[in-house]
Amino acid sequence: MSFLEDLVIASRTCAEAGVIDAYGHVSARSESNPNRYFMARAIAPELITEADLLEYDLDSRPVVEGGPAGYNERYIHGEIYKARPDVNAIVHNHSHAVVPFSCTDCRLRPIFHMAAFIGLGIPNWDIREAQAGSDMLVRNAMLGRSLADKLGKHPAALMRGHGSVVVGEKIQIAVGRTVYLDHNAKMQFQAMQMSGGNPDAVVYMDDGEVAANVAWQEYVRSWDLWKKKWQARLAAERTA
Numbered sequence: 001m002s003f004l005e006d007l008v009i010a011s012r013t014c015a016e017a018g019v020i021d022a023y024g025h026v027s028a029r030s031e032s033n034p035n036r037y038f039m040a041r042a043i044a045p046e047l048i049t050e051a052d053l054l055e056y057d058l059d060s061r062p063v064v065e066g067g068p069a070g071y072n073e074r075y076i077h078g079e080i081y082k083a084r085p086d087v088n089a090i091v092h093n094h095s096h097a098v099v100p101f102s103c104t105d106c107r108l109r110p111i112f113h114m115a116a117f118i119g120l121g122i123p124n125w126d127i128r129e130a131q132a133g134s135d136m137l138v139r140n141a142m143l144g145r146s147l148a149d150k151l152g153k154h155p156a157a158l159m160r161g162h163g164s165v166v167v168g169e170k171i172q173i174a175v176g177r178t179v180y181l182d183h184n185a186k187m188q189f190q191a192m193q194m195s196g197g198n199p200d201a202v203v204y205m206d207d208g209e210v211a212a213n214v215a216w217q218e219y220v221r222s223w224d225l226w227k228k229k230w231q232a233r234l235a236a237e238r239t240a
């Protein structure tokens, strides 16, 4: 199992879970140089192989010039890696369940134990704070910095009308948090509907429960399952 294969599997797992569509992306900080990160060329995550992975510096410039086009929004990743030395993996996703929480005053809160990290706080970044009349995409370093500032020390930030960015010390944590952020959003919406739309009638995890859970939750069993499943599929693709 190589680092680059982990990144391929992370991308494919998020795509299969429906949390990144053709436009989301996963990156990982280089294991050998903390001032660089890897991310695929501009391609749908479900199609990524190791051959599609490009290396970038933290200004999001490709280390090898003249290669294939990268994602327009790669500045999300470079600017967060600069601001957060503790972060080694980032997922930018367009979860449909999460977006409504970014454009209403209904706050995303931890309802499900696998998403306890939400209790650490999920700020909501509105691109208008940085640029009026944008096309909503993080197309440059200024916008990436603004998002990284809003993220602060938190595990994720919503992006108003767009999606979210989720970070982790390890690839498996960033992926696990991304998948369970989506599940929690769906469950919270269901619970609020069952409570007549009253968010205060829902029981959320409290701060003590959040702290006890995030102290150990690294999505180990989920990652082991996703890895085994995708290793078999990738091997079959290579021999097809």
Ligand SMILES: [Zn+2]
Pocket: 023, 024, 073, 092, 093, 094, 162, 163
């Ligand atoms: Zn996006």
